[in-house]
Structure formats: structure tokens, C-alpha cells
Amino acid sequence: MATNATDYDPAQIEAAWQRYWEENKTFRAIDPQTDATAARRDDDRSKYYVLDMFPYPSGTGLHIGHPEGYTASDIVARYRRARGYNVLHPMGWDAFGLPAEQYAVKTGTHPRETTARNIENFRSQIKRFGFSIDWDREINTTDPDYFRWTQWIFLQLFRHGLAYVDDRPVWFCPALGTVLANEEVIDGKSEVGGHPVERRALRQWVLRITRYADRLLAGLKNVDWPESTKTQQINWIGRSEGASIVFALADRDEALDVYTTRPDTLFGATYMVLAPEHPLVPHLTKPEYRDAVEGYVREAAGKSDLDRTDLAKEKSGVFSGSYAINPATNEKIPVWIADYVLMSYGSGAIMAVPAHDERDYEFAIEFGLTVRRVIHKEDSNGADHPLPYTGEGTMIHSGAYDGIASQEGRKRIIADLEKRGIGRASVNFRLRDWLFSRQRYWGEPFPIVWVADTDYERIGGNVATGLPKDPVCAEFNGEKRYAVPIPTSRLPVELPELDRFQPSESGESPLANSRDWLHVWLHSESGETRPRMDENRPGDAWIAGVRETNTMPQWAGSCWYYLRYCDPHNNREVIGSDRERYWGVPDLYIGGAEHAVLHLLYARFWHLFLHDIGVVSTEEPFTRLFHQGIILGEDGEKMSKSRGNVVNPDAIIEEYGADALRMYLMFLGPLEDAKPWNPKGIDGPFRFLRRTWRALIDKDGKPSTKIETDSGDDPELQRSLHETIKKVGEDIDRLRFNTAISQMMILLNQLQKTDRISLESAKTFVQLLAPFAPHIAEELWERLGGEPSVSDAPWPEFDKNLLEVREVTIGVLVNGRPRGELRTTPDAPESEVLEAARKSERVAAHLADKTVRKVVYVPGKILNLVVS
RNA sequence: GCCCGGGUGGCGGAAUUGGUAGACGCAGCGGACUCAAAAUCCGCCGGUCGCGAGACUGUGAGGGUUCGAGUCCCUCCCCGGGCACCA
Known part of the structure; x- marks a missing residue:
């Protein structure tokens, strides 16, 4: 309720109105069909769902970049509310993650404690901004009531054959005794301590996102996203069209399958290359080349993908001693092993056409292999284009195909190879399956128990309903084990309590150290588990199992959190279908461009899957996406502690108030641009707010005597007001807040110059200001006789006639x-x-x-x- | 190397998509108020020339299209982001 401040006093006003909003639950989103109150059940307003990318609650507290996006979304939320929408504007915490775990390793403090403390801090910092958030819907990915459903979704993926296990190389640091993430490895040394690291193959969970590659690509056509982000995803998925071609080997029965985008250059294929990991490498290698090949393969295995793709490195490779037959020329061509060919793309083998591929050319020059030009093209001087030439042209040295344009030649060669049964058109994606496990403590445990094969066959009842068609199995110390899901009714699988959070010596997650938790008896029908360490087999139906020790990556919880806000306390389902149908997906999603690919692609994948199994009715989770640009330091550099250019939001609020900070964050420039912070700049918006106050309130704290109830404004002011109504509304819709604020400043400048303002106009101006600076707006609104909250007052309409x-x-x-x-x-x-x-x-x-x-x-x- | 963005006063940025470039704000300068300072209010504020009216010039560089270009086309330079042996 209104304070008794006589001049603009943000500290007093902001505290009072934040209390009011909290006590009155002003920003509660109504769930029409399911609300307990009859009046709310009948709420027939349209919904509007505005979402921010939820933060990771770090120990360092809120950064000035966070409230930039939050202010933008809050303006939209408040504006939509005033326009009569039932607005859902929630906030939560993406709280699993490495920093809390690393802190635990160092200090022994449980990550749960650190996380709770950080959330507490983040929440109070965010609340100081006065965002119109429905705090009753707050979620936390580390809450068992939340991750229970993350695990549930994983089990659905598992059951549908979209989760499998594979040995994948990871970084392991023997000195630290731990697995490291890519970004923790710098130049082959651990970032912490500078110890040498090595590649180790560990059992990993992988999600078959590649099965959705086509749909993930197609779906981008229907979303309103920044072009650059769409392009990034398109490139990441990397669809390419080409051909699969079979090359027979020269003196043996086996054949090599290759993928090429340029079948038209087939006549120029003068050698072949296999990736070092290609399964045929051992067969193909002739005895006299064995030592060299094995040495090369071993060396390649020790390199990371990063090492192998380092452009500065020269091409390397070894000859296998074998030859293949070029199906076009019938020539014998040598088969090489080289790490510039990746096992993970196409078939892991290529036909090398050095004349028309830069990589093959470099390799051929390095090792003295034949280069044959088969595409003719003249350069600007009329001479043959220098090699390698990778563009289009006319086919030459290609037998019957000579003289044909390369694009046309591709089609003909594919058709002809197909007739001979040794080739076909084929599509490849750059996208890889998603490595979904981490050797960590502070993440969602996998609800999986590993059992022996004989036990797997005995499984029935409850447990069997969650099994995939093709069993997921892996070797543990040479023994084959099968993955069995914990029934969804027994979720969540919680993390064991630990005293030490160090990873296990074998490079497994710290969970492997928790022997009681790890070894269980599993009831083959009900899926119930009991500790196995100090208990004999409880009965025939019980089988011995070992829990999965990996945890899920931080992406897991953020893949579906936007759904949970719609139904945050549902303990029967991920999301109730009534709520899902009503709220759908966010109408606007605001967050940083750094998540352009990973988070936004993973979430789309899960959403499509949830659509396929009937959990959600839509195919795309984020129909309209917007990235706020980063705020740079005063020096124009990225803010960082080491540069000492970090701006602390608390200090700014202390000095100028949240309203001025909100205004300034939006006034700085276009939301999507990177913009430097100018510490003097906030004076502008602050003065604007104070001038607004003084234009409407006299020194005694009462409405200004300039404000008159019974007389209208002069036409010029009227026109400006209506122009402002129009512009502010349109600019909010377009997320152009800087120009909306400019327009309000122009209006205020005029307001200050007139000696008479109608009460109606004064109140309208306050309403326009309310989404941007809600605290002062509430205060002025009430002092001018408005009924709180100003956010409940219908948004003013502009009069077209006045604009003429x-x-x-x-x-x-x-x-x-x-x-x-x-x-x-x-x-x-x-x-x-x-x-x-x-x-x-x-x-x-x-x-x-x-x-x-x-x-x-x-x-x-x-x-x-x-x-x- | 490839793919996206983007270069406008001292600074952050406007410019209804081809129609008077520099709105709004910061900083600066001049003035009013004040014993004084702060705060506030009024005015000026791209560059060159001119006492002035005004003239010339100006949106990274060069060329082009147009009555007219910050905006469209071509060439180049610089900055930011993403990808990076994907055959």
C-alpha cells in the first residue's frame, strides 16, 4: 500500500510494494479447470506463458546479465496481464552441476547444503527486482519430487529403445583420480594442477537423438527464432546428401562401404582411407605393415577428437598393404589408414579424390599418391582451375560421362551404381548421439540396476513392462550384465549419502564408493530394492544387482522444466493433461544465445519424444525465442572478476532502486545487442523516474495541483499521449524496450512543460510506465486514486482519431x-x-x-x- | 577456412524499411537559482568555413542503381559470435 514518502524514495516504495504483491499473491497464475475455487475454475482468459531460461544458482550470486533477460520477460508478462491474459511467469533453479560438487570435494560440505544456500541467495536477489513471478510454482531440479520425473522421462526413453550403453572415450586424470570434462582439459593437462590426462574408454549412456535428426531439422521451419540460432542448429544437425558406394577389395571377398557427397568424382578416386578404429583395419593389414598400422592405431586412440581435428597438424597415416577396386575405372587403388577420417561419420571409410577435395589433396601430396583431375573448370584467366578444385564443373577423364555437368553426373552415377547393386543415394547427418552420462555425484541418478543374463531372463511383472525390445547390456569386469529399470512407481531413485565426494579410483562416479547403495537385491517382479551388503538373499524372486553409478548431465533437468511450471506439484504425472492443454508451451522464451545449440536442441528432442508417447500435444517446446545480448563491462570487455569490471546489481539497487535499474537495463540498447555498461548512464532513467514523481506529486506528497479532474488536456498533449500508448504497446510486442522508454521520456518532457494535466492522462501515463518501473507505478497509481494493483487495470487503448x-x-x-x-x-x-x-x-x-x-x-x- | 551478426557524434543508441541522419539519454559547454556548492531548471552540442543568414561536408573504404541511399547491388577492410578434417 502507498507509503507516506513525500519525494521519490525507491527504497521505501519498493519494499512496500513487494510486500503487497507477496501478501496478495498478485501474480498467481490461475489453472482454470483444476483450481479449487469455483470462480477461478471458470476463468476464461487466454493464457500467456512467458519463460526465462532458469539460472544455475552459483555461489557468486546474481550477475547483472541475469536481470537483463528477466526484466524483459517481466515487462512482457506485466503488459500481457494488463491486456487481460492469464499470465504464467515462473522461476526456478537449474541446480545440479559441477561447482557445488567441486566445493564438496574441497570442503566436505554436502552439495545439497551449498545448493540450498545459493538458491536462497539467488531468490532474495531476484526478488529485489520486483518481478511478477508466481513464486508458488518455483521448481528446483535437485528436488527429488522434481528429478523423479526427469528419471521417469529417461525410463520412457529407455523403454522405447532410445537409450543405450556404449564404451566411449573420456578424459581421465590419474593424478586427480577423476574424469574431466572437455573444458577442464587444456593442452593435454588438467586445468586444475596441470597434471597429464589420458583417454579412457568408459561405459556411457547414450541417447539416440540421431533418430530424430530429420524431424529436429524440419521443426525449425515452424518456430519464430533468431535466424542465427536456427542456422546454428541446422549446421549442427548437418544434413548432407550423397551416395553410399561399395568398393570391392582386390584379392579378398570383403568390401568397403564409403559415403561421398561427390559421386561425380568417382573416376578420380585414386586411393581409399579407413578411420583407425574401422573394424576392417586388422583384416586388411598385410603382415609386413602390421607393426606400423598397430602403432598408428594405438597412437590415434590416445588422441582426443580435438587433437585429431587440429588443423595446424599435418596429415598423418599409414598404408595397409591392401588394395581396393575403383568400380568406375576398375583400377587397383591403395587402402590407407588415417585419422583424418572419422569413424563416427558415414561409414568410417572414404574414397579419396585428391583433385577435388582439399583434405585428400593434402594427404596425397604428403604421401605421393596419384592426383587425377576429373572435373574441368576454367579459372578467370581461362586456364585450368588449380587443384584441388572443389566446385562444380564438367566431367572429364570419366569415360562415358565426359562432358556432363557435375551436378547431373552425380545423379547418373548414383543411378548406374544402383543398377549394378553397388551404390545408392544416401543421406548423412553430422549430428551424433547424445552422450548422456557423467561420472559425477551431483546429478540425477539413473534408475537402472545391472543384473546377470540368467537373471535378466527371469524378470517378469512390473519390471518387465519397462524393458526395451532390445536389451541394453554392457560388460563389467569381463561379465555381461543387463540393464533393468526401477519401476516408475518406485521413483525417485535418490542419491546416497556420502562423506567423501571424490570420484572412485576406477574413474567411475563417486556413487561407486557407496557400497550399501550400490549393491542391491532386486525383486524380479515388483522392482523393489534392498541393500545387499549385509543381507542374505531374501527369497527366490530376488536377484542380485548393481546400481548404475553414472549420473545424468546438467542438461537433463533443463530439458523439460518448462512443462513442470504448468503443474509443479503433480505427484502422479510429469504434467496433467488438462494443464498441458491449457498452458501448452511458452509463448515467449528469453535466454542467452550460448544455449543456441545444446540446451535448445536437447529440449526439442525430449519434447518431440514426449509428444510421440502422448505426454504433450505439441511438437515444439519454444515457439518464440529471443536472446538477450550480454552486458559488457565499462571497458567494453566481457565482465569478469579478474578484469575487475563486474557490476553488482545489489549495489545499484541500493543506490538507485530496482525501478531505475530495470529501466536502465532496458534503455541501454536493443535487447539482443551486446552493450557496455556505463555507470553514469543510469542517472538518465533515475532522473526520469524522479521527474515523473515530481510531475505528478507535490512536495506535500499529495497529487499535483496541476492535475485536474474535470478538464481535458490540450490537443498536442493528447496526441502525444496517444502516440505513446501506441508506441509503448507495439514496442513491447516487438521487444524494443529502449525506444518505448525514449517515447515515455518525450512524453514526460511535454508533461513537465504544461501547467494542466487531466487525471485521466496522468493515470494512463502511470499505466504505461508500470511494466517497466512497477513499484513507482503502483505508488503513483494509488496516490492518484487508482485501486491497487495497477497491473489489474486494463491497458489503455489509443484513439486512432487523435493520432490523425x-x-x-x-x-x-x-x-x-x-x-x-x-x-x-x-x-x-x-x-x-x-x-x-x-x-x-x-x-x-x-x-x-x-x-x-x-x-x-x-x-x-x-x-x-x-x-x- | 566456412556460416551467421555488426560498423552511425566524445559515449549508449534513434531513423515509420528508399524520403529532411543523429530522436531519447550520458558526458561536455553556457546560463538561471544559491553567500557557495550539490540538486534542480533553461539553452547549446557531428565536422569545416562564416559575425550572421547560410554554404560545404558527413552513417567503416571504394564503386554502382535512383530525383533521392545509413537503408538496395558489387568489391574490399575491420569487429563480435558459432562451427571447424563431417568426405
Whole structure:
């Protein structure tokens, strides 16, 4: 409720209104069908769901970049509420993650404690901004009531054959005794301590996102996203069209399958290359080359993908001793092993066409292999284009295909190979399956128990309903084990309590150290588990199992959190279908561009899957996406502790108030741009708010005597007001807050100059300001006689008639140069304007002893006289 | 190397998509108020020339299209982001 401040006092006002909103639950989102109150059940407003990317609650507290996006979404939320929408604007915590775990390793503090403390801090910092968040829907990915459903979704993926296990190389640091993430490894050393690291193959869970590659690509056509983000995803998915071609080996039965985008260059394939991991490498290697090949393969296995793709490195490889037959030329061509070919793309083998591929060319030069030009193209001097030439051209040295354009040749060669049964058109994706496990403590445990094969066969009942068609199995110390799901009714599988959070010596997650938790008896029908360490087999139906020790990556919880806000306390389902149908997906999603690919792609994948199994009714989770740009330090550099250019939001609020900070964050420039923080700049918005106060409130704290109830404004002010109503509304829709604020500043400048303002106009102005600076707006609104909250008052409509311009200033130009202005009507006829222009001395001077050759008149804009 | 963005006053940025470039704000300068300072209010504020009216010039560089280009086309330079042996 209104304070008794006599001058603008943000500290007092903001605290009072934040208390009011909290006590009155002003920003509660109503769930129409399911609310306990009859009146709310019948709420027939349209919904509007505005979502921010939820933060990771770090120990360092809120960064100035966080509230930038949050303020933008809050303005939209408050605006939509005023426009009569039932708005859902929630907040939560993406709280699993490495920092809390690393802190635990160092200090022994449980990550749960650290996380709780950080969330507490983040929440209170965020609350100081006065965002219109429905705090009753707050979620936390580390809450068992939340991750229970993350595990549930994983089990659905598992059951549908979209989760499997594979040995994948990871970074392991023997000195630290731990697995490291890619970004923790710098130049082959651990970032912490600088110890050497090595590649180790560990059992990993992988999700078959590649099965959705086509749909993930197609779906991008239907979303309103920044073009650059769509492009990034398109490139990441990397669809390419080409051909699979079979090359017979020279003296043996086996054949090599290759993928190429340029079947038209088949006649130029003068050698072949296999990835070092290719399964045929051992078979193909002739005895006299064995040592060299094995050495090379071993070396390649020790390198990371990063090492192998390092462009600075020269091409390396070894000859296998074997030959293949080029199906076009019937020539014998050598088969090489080289790590510039990746096992994970296509078939892990290529036909090398050095004349028309830069990588093959470099390799051929390095090892003295044949280079044969098969595509003809002249360069700008009419000479043969230098090799390698990777563009299109005319086929040459290609037998019957000579003279055909390369694009056409591709089709013909594919068709001809297909007739011979040794080739077909094929599509490949750059996208890889998603490595979904981490050797960590602070993540969602996998609800999986590993059992022996004989036990797997005995499984029935409850447990069997969750099994995939093809069993998921892996080897543990040489024994084959099968993955069995914990029944969804027994979720969540919680993390064991630990004293030490160090990873296990084997490079497994710290969970492997928790022996009680790890070894279980599993009831083969009900899926119940009991500790196995100090208990004998409880009965025939019980089988011995070992829990999965990996945990899920941080992406897991953020893949579906936007659904949970719609139904945060549902303990029966991920999301109730009524709620799902009503709220659907966010109408606007705001967050940083750094998540352009991973989070946004993973979430789309899960959403599509949830659609396929009937959990959600839509195919895309984020129909409209917007990235806020980062805020740079005063020096124009990225903010960082080491540069000492970090801006602390708390300190700014202390000095200027949350409203001024919100205004300034939005006034800085276009939301999507990166923009430097100018510490003096906030004075502008702050002064604007104080001037607003003083324009409407007198020194005694009462409404200004300039404000009159019974008289209207002068027409000029009226027009400005309605222009502002129009512009602010449109700009909010377009997320152009900087120009909306400029317009309000222009209006205030006029307001200050007049000596009479109608109460109606004053209140309208306060309403326009409310989404941006809600605290001062509430205060002014109530003092002007409005009923709180201002956010419940319907958004003002502009009057089109008032906007109609009766008189305009047009520019008069001679030969395109401005030579004065003219007041006229927007629809004045050319003759009239021309006559008026000629009368102007200045124009006349420029027309003297010249002939007017042409007159260009754009009504309401310009009059241009072309003379000579 | 490839793919996206983007270069406008001292600074952050406007410019209804081809129609008077520099709105709004910061900083600066001048003035009013004040014993004084702060705060506040008023005015000026791209560059060059001019006492002035005004003239010339100006949106990264160069060329082009147009009556008219910050905006469209071509070439180049610089900055930011993403991808990076994907055959």
C-alpha cells in the first residue's frame, strides 16, 4: 500500500510494494479447470506463458546479465496481464552441476547444503527486482519430487529403445583420480594442477537423438527464432546428401562401404582411407605393415577428437598393404589408414579424390599418391582451375560421362551404381548421439540396476513392462550384465549419502564408493530394492544387482522444466493433461544465445519424444525465442572478476532502486545487442523516474495541483499521449524496450512543460510506465486514486482519431539537398505545395536561373525539385 | 577456412524499411537559482568555413542503381559470435 514518502524514495516504495504483491499473491497464475475455487475454475482468459531460461544458482550470486533477460520477460508478462491474459511467469533453479560438487570435494560440505544456500541467495536477489513471478510454482531440479520425473522421462526413453550403453572415450586424470570434462582439459593437462590426462574408454549412456535428426531439422521451419540460432542448429544437425558406394577389395571377398557427397568424382578416386578404429583395419593389414598400422592405431586412440581435428597438424597415416577396386575405372587403388577420417561419420571409410577435395589433396601430396583431375573448370584467366578444385564443373577423364555437368553426373552415377547393386543415394547427418552420462555425484541418478543374463531372463511383472525390445547390456569386469529399470512407481531413485565426494579410483562416479547403495537385491517382479551388503538373499524372486553409478548431465533437468511450471506439484504425472492443454508451451522464451545449440536442441528432442508417447500435444517446446545480448563491462570487455569490471546489481539497487535499474537495463540498447555498461548512464532513467514523481506529486506528497479532474488536456498533449500508448504497446510486442522508454521520456518532457494535466492522462501515463518501473507505478497509481494493483487495470487503448495528423512538416529539397521545411496538410496537392515552396526565399535562391526538370512529391514526407 | 551478426557524434543508441541522419539519454559547454556548492531548471552540442543568414561536408573504404541511399547491388577492410578434417 502507498507509503507516506513525500519525494521519490525507491527504497521505501519498493519494499512496500513487494510486500503487497507477496501478501496478495498478485501474480498467481490461475489453472482454470483444476483450481479449487469455483470462480477461478471458470476463468476464461487466454493464457500467456512467458519463460526465462532458469539460472544455475552459483555461489557468486546474481550477475547483472541475469536481470537483463528477466526484466524483459517481466515487462512482457506485466503488459500481457494488463491486456487481460492469464499470465504464467515462473522461476526456478537449474541446480545440479559441477561447482557445488567441486566445493564438496574441497570442503566436505554436502552439495545439497551449498545448493540450498545459493538458491536462497539467488531468490532474495531476484526478488529485489520486483518481478511478477508466481513464486508458488518455483521448481528446483535437485528436488527429488522434481528429478523423479526427469528419471521417469529417461525410463520412457529407455523403454522405447532410445537409450543405450556404449564404451566411449573420456578424459581421465590419474593424478586427480577423476574424469574431466572437455573444458577442464587444456593442452593435454588438467586445468586444475596441470597434471597429464589420458583417454579412457568408459561405459556411457547414450541417447539416440540421431533418430530424430530429420524431424529436429524440419521443426525449425515452424518456430519464430533468431535466424542465427536456427542456422546454428541446422549446421549442427548437418544434413548432407550423397551416395553410399561399395568398393570391392582386390584379392579378398570383403568390401568397403564409403559415403561421398561427390559421386561425380568417382573416376578420380585414386586411393581409399579407413578411420583407425574401422573394424576392417586388422583384416586388411598385410603382415609386413602390421607393426606400423598397430602403432598408428594405438597412437590415434590416445588422441582426443580435438587433437585429431587440429588443423595446424599435418596429415598423418599409414598404408595397409591392401588394395581396393575403383568400380568406375576398375583400377587397383591403395587402402590407407588415417585419422583424418572419422569413424563416427558415414561409414568410417572414404574414397579419396585428391583433385577435388582439399583434405585428400593434402594427404596425397604428403604421401605421393596419384592426383587425377576429373572435373574441368576454367579459372578467370581461362586456364585450368588449380587443384584441388572443389566446385562444380564438367566431367572429364570419366569415360562415358565426359562432358556432363557435375551436378547431373552425380545423379547418373548414383543411378548406374544402383543398377549394378553397388551404390545408392544416401543421406548423412553430422549430428551424433547424445552422450548422456557423467561420472559425477551431483546429478540425477539413473534408475537402472545391472543384473546377470540368467537373471535378466527371469524378470517378469512390473519390471518387465519397462524393458526395451532390445536389451541394453554392457560388460563389467569381463561379465555381461543387463540393464533393468526401477519401476516408475518406485521413483525417485535418490542419491546416497556420502562423506567423501571424490570420484572412485576406477574413474567411475563417486556413487561407486557407496557400497550399501550400490549393491542391491532386486525383486524380479515388483522392482523393489534392498541393500545387499549385509543381507542374505531374501527369497527366490530376488536377484542380485548393481546400481548404475553414472549420473545424468546438467542438461537433463533443463530439458523439460518448462512443462513442470504448468503443474509443479503433480505427484502422479510429469504434467496433467488438462494443464498441458491449457498452458501448452511458452509463448515467449528469453535466454542467452550460448544455449543456441545444446540446451535448445536437447529440449526439442525430449519434447518431440514426449509428444510421440502422448505426454504433450505439441511438437515444439519454444515457439518464440529471443536472446538477450550480454552486458559488457565499462571497458567494453566481457565482465569478469579478474578484469575487475563486474557490476553488482545489489549495489545499484541500493543506490538507485530496482525501478531505475530495470529501466536502465532496458534503455541501454536493443535487447539482443551486446552493450557496455556505463555507470553514469543510469542517472538518465533515475532522473526520469524522479521527474515523473515530481510531475505528478507535490512536495506535500499529495497529487499535483496541476492535475485536474474535470478538464481535458490540450490537443498536442493528447496526441502525444496517444502516440505513446501506441508506441509503448507495439514496442513491447516487438521487444524494443529502449525506444518505448525514449517515447515515455518525450512524453514526460511535454508533461513537465504544461501547467494542466487531466487525471485521466496522468493515470494512463502511470499505466504505461508500470511494466517497466512497477513499484513507482503502483505508488503513483494509488496516490492518484487508482485501486491497487495497477497491473489489474486494463491497458489503455489509443484513439486512432487523435493520432490523425492534421498538419505535417515536410522537407523541401533541391537536387536532393534539404533547403527548408514547409508546414502543410498530409494530403495537400502537389501544386499547392510546390507553390508554397517557390515562395520560400531560400528555395527560390536555389531555383534562380535554373530550370525545374522534375518534381518528386511524396505527400507528408518530402518535396524534391530537380533542377539544372 | 566456412556460416551467421555488426560498423552511425566524445559515449549508449534513434531513423515509420528508399524520403529532411543523429530522436531519447550520458558526458561536455553556457546560463538561471544559491553567500557557495550539490540538486534542480533553461539553452547549446557531428565536422569545416562564416559575425550572421547560410554554404560545404558527413552513417567503416571504394564503386554502382535512383530525383533521392545509413537503408538496395558489387568489391574490399575491420569487429563480435558459432562451427571447424563431417568426405
